[in-house]
Amino acid sequence: MPIDAYLYFNGNCREAVEFYAQAFGVERPQILTYGEAHSAEPDYTLPEEAKDRVMHANLKVSGSNLMFSDVFPGSPYTVGTHISLALVSPNREEITSAFERLKEGGSVQMELQATFWSPCYGNLKDKYGIEWQLSYDDGRNGM
Numbered sequence: 001m002p003i004d005a006y007l008y009f010n011g012n013c014r015e016a017v018e019f020y021a022q023a024f025g026v027e028r029p030q031i032l033t034y035g036e037a038h039s040a041e042p043d044y045t046l047p048e049e050a051k052d053r054v055m056h057a058n059l060k061v062s063g064s065n066l067m068f069s070d071v072f073p074g075s076p077y078t079v080g081t082h083i084s085l086a087l088v089s090p091n092r093e094e095i096t097s098a099f100e101r102l103k104e105g106g107s108v109q110m111e112l113q114a115t116f117w118s119p120c121y122g123n124l125k126d127k128y129g130i131e132w133q134l135s136y137d138d139g140r141n142g143m
Contacts, residue, residue, distance in 0.1 A: 004065040006133060008082035013054035013070040020068075024061045031057045034072070037116070049073045056117075084123070084131035092120055092136045099134045102126045 009016050014031060021028045035051030038044050053070035060066075067086060071077045089095055099112055105127030112122035112134070120136035 002065065004067055004086040004088060006067045006069065006084045006086045008077065008084070009054070009068065009070050010077040010082075011053060011070055011073075013057065013068050017054070017057045017059065017068050020061075020066065021059055024059065026059055026061060029057045029059055034070075047073055084133055086133040086135065088135045088137050090137050090139065095120055095134045095136045099124070102132055102134075 007016070017031065018028060032055050033051065034046060034053050034055045037055045038046045050073050053073070055069055057068040058065060059068070065086075065088075071082070087095065087098060096112060099122050103124050103126075106125050108122070108124045109131075110121070110123045112120050115121045118135045119138055121134065123131065123133045125131050
């Protein structure tokens with residue numbers, strides 16, 4: 001499975017995604033905002049400044065998958081270090097095995113668990129400080 005790059009922005013993700021789509025001559029992607037993602041969760045209060053920020057966008061560039069997101073308001077953001085690597089696989093065992101190995105000596109931000117986009121997703125920072133997102137793709141979400 002290929003490893004995908006996940007790029008983070010501080011409120012200007014939509015602008016960046018549209019720029020990269022034009023620069024690489026690919027279709028403008030579907031963009032999911034935090035407001036759209038949390039609209040189905042009536043008990044969750046989303047800060048107003050988060051509603052229009054991009055939660056997820058995806059571009060296919062020369063066979064590679066580039067994913068994009070704005071950081072959640074108030075989350076740390078440092079120019080030059082706003083990237084993580086994503087392993088998205090239709091093999092759940094590959095995801096769970098890699099997650100267990102990568103977390104050794106590292107720190108888990110989110111244990112593997114069901115989310116609205118994946119039945120098995122987690123993220124961590126490995127012992128070298130590299131951020132990883134691991135997601136089982138069961139073919140349902142198209143993200």
